[in-house]
Amino acid sequence: MILLVDLCYEKNSLSQYEFVHPIASHLESSDFICRIIHFTDVTRDELDLCDKIILCGTALKDNGYAEHLEMFSWIKGCDNPIFGICAGMQVISAVFGGKIVWQPAIGLDRIEIIRESPLLGEPREIQGYHLHSFGVTLPEDFRLLAGGQESVEAFGHRVRPIFGIIFHPEVRNRWILERFANL
Amino acid sequence: MLFSGGKDSVFACRRAMEKNEVACVITLVSENEDSYMFHTPNIRCTGLQAKALGLPLLFWPTRGEKEEELQDLEAAIAEAIKRYGIQGVVTGAIESVYQAARVQRICRSLDLWCFNPLWQINQVSYLRLLLSEGFNVIVSGVYAYPFDASWLGARLTDERTEVLAELQKRYKINPSGEGGELETFVLDGPIFKKRIEILKASRSYDGYRGQFVIEEMQLVDK
Numbered sequence: 001m002i003l004l005v006d007l008c009y010e011k012n013s014l015s016q017y018e019f020v021h022p023i024a025s026h027l028e029s030s031d032f033i034c035r036i037i038h039f040t041d042v043t044r045d046e047l048d049l050c051d052k053i054i055l056c057g058t059a060l061k062d063n064g065y066a067e068h069l070e071m072f073s074w075i076k077g078c079d080n081p082i083f084g085i086c087a088g089m090q091v092i093s094a095v096f097g098g099k100i101v102w103q104p105a106i107g108l109d110r111i112e113i114i115r116e117s118p119l120l121g122e123p124r125e126i127q128g129y130h131l132h133s134f135g136v137t138l139p140e141d142f143r144l145l146a147g148g149q150e151s152v153e154a155f156g157h158r159v160r161p162i163f164g165i166i167f168h169p170e171v172r173n174r175w176i177l178e179r180f181a182n183l
Numbered sequence: 184m185l186f187s188g189g190k191d192s193v194f195a196c197r198r199a200m201e202k203n204e205v206a207c208v209i210t211l212v213s214e215n216e217d218s219y220m221f222h223t224p225n226i227r228c229t230g231l232q233a234k235a236l237g238l239p240l241l242f243w244p245t246r247g248e249k250e251e252e253l254q255d256l257e258a259a260i261a262e263a264i265k266r267y268g269i270q271g272v273v274t275g276a277i278e279s280v281y282q283a284a285r286v287q288r289i290c291r292s293l294d295l296w297c298f299n300p301l302w303q304i305n306q307v308s309y310l311r312l313l314l315s316e317g318f319n320v321i322v323s324g325v326y327a328y329p330f331d332a333s334w335l336g337a338r339l340t341d342e343r344t345e346v347l348a349e350l351q352k353r354y355k356i357n358p359s360g361e362g363g364e365l366e367t368f369v370l371d372g373p374i375f376k377k378r379i380e381i382l383k384a385s386r387s388y389d390g391y392r393g394q395f396v397i398e399e400m401q402l403v404d405k
Binding site: 012013014015017018021022025026029059060061062104106107108129131133170171172 | 198199202203273280284287288290291294295296297298299300301302303304305
């Protein structure tokens with residue numbers, strides 16, 4: 001089972017349809033079982049029940065999750081594969097000592113994959129949909145997978161199966177969701 | 184709520200009403216028939232829909248020039264902030280990155296929330312959901328092969344949804360019509376306080392392009 005962690009401003013928000021349901025819907029159509037949980041409700045028991053975890057994105061104006069980073073301390077001790085999308089990537093960066101930085105972007109942009117990884121495959125150029133106010137710095141123990149040091153598009157932990165991307169894979173890049181689900 | 188009167192804006196409005204208070208609906212009326220964002224055959228009929236929904240309507244004209252209409256949309260939303268104190272904008276965007284990104288940029292410049300509750304939804308499942316929740320939707324325009332004149336004014340049914348699903352497989356059309364293949368108009372639904380009855384309408388059709396234009400209609404108690 002894949003646990004989809006909803007980072008939106010409140011439980012069952014209007015934004016959940018936009019940032020969580022498309023991911024659940026796509027994975028379920030590929031026969032993966034998903035369970036949605038709000039970040040304020042994550043417990044040890046919930047984590048024990050799942051095989052993989054996806055931290056989902058939020059609306060452009062919704063950055064409340066960054067004021068509750070203590071609620072994500074479980075990430076460091078979790079052995080399951082974790083994939084952070086946009087806001088989720090920001091949380092992973094912050095938990096591992098990186099910084100969340102003002103870096104607004106909206107729309108389709110060129111993404112340069114610079115390093116081969118199980119998540120994104122071989123180095124090449126793709127188009128990705130950006131919708132964020134904040135980007136990240138690369139934390140220690142993480143490798144840059146796409147973008148540059150000044151605009152981190154994707155990263156992966158050097159040892160553990162933990163990944164983050166700043167663009168939204170549910171838009172035109174659903175194959176990334178499937179690659180993570182099949183890790 | 185950005186409102187064209189079609190099924191997507193009406194259903195997005197329903198979802199917004201379930202979670203938040205909808206302060207008003209905003210309709211941009213484009214003089215340009217090829218407008219990328221704001222043209223539909225019955226755009227002037229949204230006034231009666233707004234009455235049926237019990238919501239104020241902000242009706243805003245635009246000449247429909249490509250980038251100018253975005254400035255007009257921003258002006259309309261700014262007016263909605265002034266008149267109704269809106270804190271966010273809801274759209275019925277499903278797949279169009281072009282439309283969604285532009286509305287997102289306007290919301291950012293006006294410091295508003297932006298919601299797209301139908302974003303990336305499975306289109307055939309969405310059409311089934313729309314019908315199962317009791318929306319009465321008619322086809323008000325067709326703009327692509329192989330839609331014939333029988334679609335104009337026809338009610339969207341489970342049978343027609345299955346035809347659209349088949350057309351998606353055969354011709355890669357968007358079943359919800361977001362690629363401009365078809366336009367719809369909503370006459371009734373669970374958020375309607377009154378339903379709309381069409382009294383007079385005209386059809387025009389030529390070469391897989393056609394419109395069903397509502398000329399007279401009225402509100403009817405439910």
